[in-house]
Amino acid sequence: MTMQLCDTPAHELSILLRKKKISAKEIVESCLERVAAVDGRPGSLDPGENSSQDNQSVHAMITLTAEKALAQAKGLDDKVARGEPLGSLAGVPFTVKDIFCVKDTLTTAASRMLANFRAPYTATTVERMLAQDGLMIGKVNLDEYTFGSSNESTAFQPAPRNPWDTNRVPGGSSGGSAASVAAGEAAISLGTDTAGSIRQPAAFCGVVGIKPTYGRVSRYGLIAFASSLDCPGPLARNVTDAAMLLKAIAGPDRQDATAVTKAVPDYVGVLDQGVKGLRIGLSEDYFKIVYMDAETGEMLQKPVPDEVRAAVYHAAEILKAQGAEIIEDVPMPNTRYAIPAFFVISRVEAASNLHRFDGAKYGYRTAQPKRDLREMYQATRNEAFGLQPKLRILMGMYVSAAQYSEQYYSRALKVRTLIRRDFENVFDPGSSYHLDALLTPTTPTTAFEMGAVYGDSVLMQYADQFTVTANHAGIPGMTFPAGLGADGLPLGVQLLGPDFSEPILLRMGRVFEEGTQAEAWRLQKPQVLRGLA
Amino acid sequence: MKEEISVEVFNHLVGLAALELDAEQATYLRRELNLQLQVIHELEAIPLEEDLKINAHGVKYEASITPQLRADEWIPYEDVEAILSQVPELRDRFVVVPNIPHEKLD
Amino acid sequence: MSEYELVIGLETHIQLNTVTKIFCACKADSWEMEPNTNICPVCAGLPGVLPVLNEEVLRKGVLLAYAMHSEIRNVSFFDRKNYFYPDLPKGYQITQYDMSLGNGGYMDLFIPEDAGATRRVSITKLHLEEDAGKTKNAGSERLIDFNRCGVPLIEMVTGPDLRSAAEAAQYLTRLRQLLRWLGVSEADMEKGHLRCDANVSIRPVGSTQLFTKTEIKNVNSIENVRSAIELEYERQVREVEAGNRIQAWTLDWDDEKNELKKMRSKETEADYRYFREPDLLPVRLSDEWIQAVLADFPELPLHRKQRFLTDYHLTEYDADLLTTDRQLSEYFESAVKVYGGDPKKIANYLMNDVLRMLNESGKSAADTRLTPQYLADIVKMADAGKINASTAKNLLVKVEASGQAPNEIVAAEGLGQVRDDAAIRAVVEKVIAGNPKEVEAYRAGKESLIGWFTGQVMREMRGKADPKLAQEILKEILGS
Numbered sequence A: 001m002t003m004q005l006c007d008t009p010a011h012e013l014s015i016l017l018r019k020k021k022i023s024a025k026e027i028v029e030s031c032l033e034r035v036a037a038v039d040g041r042p043g044s045l046d047p048g049e050n051s052s053q054d055n056q057s058v059h060a061m062i063t064l065t066a067e068k069a070l071a072q073a074k075g076l077d078d079k080v081a082r083g084e085p086l087g088s089l090a091g092v093p094f095t096v097k098d099i100f101c102v103k104d105t106l107t108t109a110a111s112r113m114l115a116n117f118r119a120p121y122t123a124t125t126v127e128r129m130l131a132q133d134g135l136m137i138g139k140v141n142l143d144e145y146t147f148g149s150s151n152e153s154t155a156f157q158p159a160p161r162n163p164w165d166t167n168r169v170p171g172g173s174s175g176g177s178a179a180s181v182a183a184g185e186a187a188i189s190l191g192t193d194t195a196g197s198i199r200q201p202a203a204f205c206g207v208v209g210i211k212p213t214y215g216r217v218s219r220y221g222l223i224a225f226a227s228s229l230d231c232p233g234p235l236a237r238n239v240t241d242a243a244m245l246l247k248a249i250a251g252p253d254r255q256d257a258t259a260v261t262k263a264v265p266d267y268v269g270v271l272d273q274g275v276k277g278l279r280i281g282l283s284e285d286y287f288k289i290v291y292m293d294a295e296t297g298e299m300l301q302k303p304v305p306d307e308v309r310a311a312v313y314h315a316a317e318i319l320k321a322q323g324a325e326i327i328e329d330v331p332m333p334n335t336r337y338a339i340p341a342f343f344v345i346s347r348v349e350a351a352s353n354l355h356r357f358d359g360a361k362y363g364y365r366t367a368q369p370k371r372d373l374r375e376m377y378q379a380t381r382n383e384a385f386g387l388q389p390k391l392r393i394l395m396g397m398y399v400s401a402a403q404y405s406e407q408y409y410s411r412a413l414k415v416r417t418l419i420r421r422d423f424e425n426v427f428d429p430g431s432s433y434h435l436d437a438l439l440t441p442t443t444p445t446t447a448f449e450m451g452a453v454y455g456d457s458v459l460m461q462y463a464d465q466f467t468v469t470a471n472h473a474g475i476p477g478m479t480f481p482a483g484l485g486a487d488g489l490p491l492g493v494q495l496l497g498p499d500f501s502e503p504i505l506l507r508m509g510r511v512f513e514e515g516t517q518a519e520a521w522r523l524q525k526p527q528v529l530r531g532l533a
Numbered sequence B: 001m002k003e004e005i006s007v008e009v010f011n012h013l014v015g016l017a018a019l020e021l022d023a024e025q026a027t028y029l030r031r032e033l034n035l036q037l038q039v040i041h042e043l044e045a046i047p048l049e050e051d052l053k054i055n056a057h058g059v060k061y062e063a064s065i066t067p068q069l070r071a072d073e074w075i076p077y078e079d080v081e082a083i084l085s086q087v088p089e090l091r092d093r094f095v096v097v098p099n100i101p102h103e104k105l106d
Numbered sequence C: 001m002s003e004y005e006l007v008i009g010l011e012t013h014i015q016l017n018t019v020t021k022i023f024c025a026c027k028a029d030s031w032e033m034e035p036n037t038n039i040c041p042v043c044a045g046l047p048g049v050l051p052v053l054n055e056e057v058l059r060k061g062v063l064l065a066y067a068m069h070s071e072i073r074n075v076s077f078f079d080r081k082n083y084f085y086p087d088l089p090k091g092y093q094i095t096q097y098d099m100s101l102g103n104g105g106y107m108d109l110f111i112p113e114d115a116g117a118t119r120r121v122s123i124t125k126l127h128l129e130e131d132a133g134k135t136k137n138a139g140s141e142r143l144i145d146f147n148r149c150g151v152p153l154i155e156m157v158t159g160p161d162l163r164s165a166a167e168a169a170q171y172l173t174r175l176r177q178l179l180r181w182l183g184v185s186e187a188d189m190e191k192g193h194l195r196c197d198a199n200v201s202i203r204p205v206g207s208t209q210l211f212t213k214t215e216i217k218n219v220n221s222i223e224n225v226r227s228a229i230e231l232e233y234e235r236q237v238r239e240v241e242a243g244n245r246i247q248a249w250t251l252d253w254d255d256e257k258n259e260l261k262k263m264r265s266k267e268t269e270a271d272y273r274y275f276r277e278p279d280l281l282p283v284r285l286s287d288e289w290i291q292a293v294l295a296d297f298p299e300l301p302l303h304r305k306q307r308f309l310t311d312y313h314l315t316e317y318d319a320d321l322l323t324t325d326r327q328l329s330e331y332f333e334s335a336v337k338v339y340g341g342d343p344k345k346i347a348n349y350l351m352n353d354v355l356r357m358l359n360e361s362g363k364s365a366a367d368t369r370l371t372p373q374y375l376a377d378i379v380k381m382a383d384a385g386k387i388n389a390s391t392a393k394n395l396l397v398k399v400e401a402s403g404q405a406p407n408e409i410v411a412a413e414g415l416g417q418v419r420d421d422a423a424i425r426a427v428v429e430k431v432i433a434g435n436p437k438e439v440e441a442y443r444a445g446k447e448s449l450i451g452w453f454t455g456q457v458m459r460e461m462r463g464k465a466d467p468k469l470a471q472e473i474l475k476e477i478l479g480s
């Protein structure tokens, strides 16, 4: 069986297109066929009950932009025919998390609030992908406003399901991005990561995901969750494709005052430089989860499952074999405070960011006739926000109230300093550890079952325990698939590095990828692809 | 479980948030808030140095990578109509919302 | 009612006259534009947008802070002030809360009723922020225009240091003058460039306590600030004398009816939940940057007035008038310098003729074609008797209209004053010959006709004659 175009790596598609072996039209058609085969009906506001067919489909899409993609493909094929220079993503089909504004398409944030919203402008990242001749296949599902780690909170149901096992969640909030890439609906996807929203679903769906350094990629056009933590970043089926996408979207932006002016390295060009002499740390603080017992309020400790630990050690072995040095028992003592600090910081920012959704300027407005403005605001926000936005707004209101903000918000920002310091202490070239990266599990478990955690907002948050530290510290993190668990589901392993160390992390990821090419788990395909011709 | 956010405090928050909730939502949300607050209280146990600075963005914005401020140059936005096309109620180019009444001072 | 004194603090919002808005590249000025035309995704608060700070706003802020004797912070922050209001598209205002650009400061006021006395008005807040849009009532609805959203503002708040409506008016007059002087704002209250809310309370004279205050909002002229404070003073005195307590209301000035209305209390209660704006980095101003901005900081009006009094021996009134406007005062000084003679003469020309001309044309002293050099030239020609006084005045207008040098105009139009006895004598004889009736009347004793005869001669000579000489010759011939 020959590989279909939709399953072909992005960097290969780009070469095939340049060599005129294939056309952009064929690429898009292949992706659209795949969507038709596995995605099922797209998410909608009034979906009714799920059918059994629904329960076996991926449901990554909210808005399939087939016509646009075909028109774009036509333009690109003409460009190829005329021999014009092509962009770095020429012929690469991509999906976009539906939290990025794209002109003339719906931008829903997976919320009833924006179900009818057509953005008048395009996010910087998406604009760059289009400018590099990438082909946009569609806008994919997410947790409502990115608020979740399972994608179940979307107002657009059926919610996305994990392509490896459709009874499992794809993770979140970039669940649609991870699922669409894993299922071959597109080669790459643009997601966002506020606590692990790229890395956790990437791990759950067996793909690569990068949360870049804060400020490396412009946030302009990304509908904000927690502005000081949000990072747009790539999801892809392999390290090279992720590097290609990162290269396309990174860089300064005059529309984002927090986007750094540092030059963008050639992420693809450095991939084969190996890991010789690089120092990689392992920390026991990333092999246990500390969580609260809902009944007693007691803090409990639990080691991660053996297979999770084993996957990390296996990755360490592979990297060591290629010349990296492995340093064990690296202390990261403040890791456990990352979730409580996140609960505070993200809620304060989210509550404020959601103020603008009031029914006056865009999106949903209550249909009930209202006597005064206040009633209009309340009815609109009540009817259009789901439970998760409401929960975040209310918590944000509480912890940022004048009488509490010192106790909660200021304190959380100081704890953030401590979390950052953990990393500085081990990454600083002058320190005794002087690590180039830390190698950790991405998630404490493989993908959980649909409905198993949803509703318990505290437990759900703990799915991000190993990823959220990077958001607090601003540092880059990358997850890559590192095996399959006993349940047949992907296991992800994470690399965390100092500010702007993406090239190093990518090199490590690439070495692991090459070193495990022959391993049996690499031959396994996601469930939804197994029956396909 | 300690109910730090009482019904009264909760209702105040709902008002501040310009929300209105049915009973079922209110029960669920208040419960989750109180659960999350228990987690948040873990922060209080952390010993913090006296002069510990807050961290706003994680990364250090050194001058060499900090973007310049914007020059004071007018760039007209080309698609104002697309912004207005999203307004739920628009009249004579004005965005229309229900009124906020005034009282005359006696 | 004399046993109560007023305690007033003013909260001013100053629109900076930058080209663009504070956080986006839309024009700052949308005066008389159609609603919702001068907007973009950023200032309209669309999902996903981010603010980018306009550097010019910082420059103007630093100038004003310096003028107000405010400490200029090397590191300041922007914060979010969260509240729901339809003119605030993001649902929060980006402003500066606890670490603003300016820290403290004051302005010294001359008390109009008490010559020589000054009142130091403390500045408790001086920060940058974005303006909101405009709303207006239409029956049961409210109409919103976002054009003004994002216009850069400086909010400046005084301590409760003002003691009368007149002092409040004086503060605003001085502030307006200063803003224009520095070139940071057009400061036109009617256009909302300068807005003022007044916090007003009363207390028994002699008391040092602060009593419950009310806040008067939306007053659009200095005169109305004065009236509103006076009205509110009377109301509070009435309330207290009737044994009622003053409540902390917010009052809205109704411009049409000249009265105060109470705003709904629901709107005024607030917990703004300030926190640092995560979309902006801290504002870091190096000393070098600040020094560069302040390098051409102008001499301020009060100092300049003082200097005019001592250097040029002007009267108090003249010095005041000539320093109302920075361009005018600079014009005056340049003209005096080129002229080299009595500054009072330049002052007279300026105040009597040039100002009137400027008022009529609506031009400022900086953009008149009658340059200080030309004005000095004209005064010098008049001094030397080359032209007479009325020619000099006409010349001002001609220079302004044509932009030509005054001596060129004089030469081209032959306006040089005629002192040639014979030439004038010839015209006098012609006038006398042509008006026998008037000659008869004059000789019969109606000597007041001499003015009329002089006028005839001057007209005949197109104003070039030395009028004194013409009159002498007339008297001589008529009397003979």
Ligand SMILES: [Zn+2]
Residues within 6 Å of the ligand: C021, C024, C025, C026, C038, C039, C040, C041, C042, C043, C044, C150
């Ligand atoms: Zn704008």
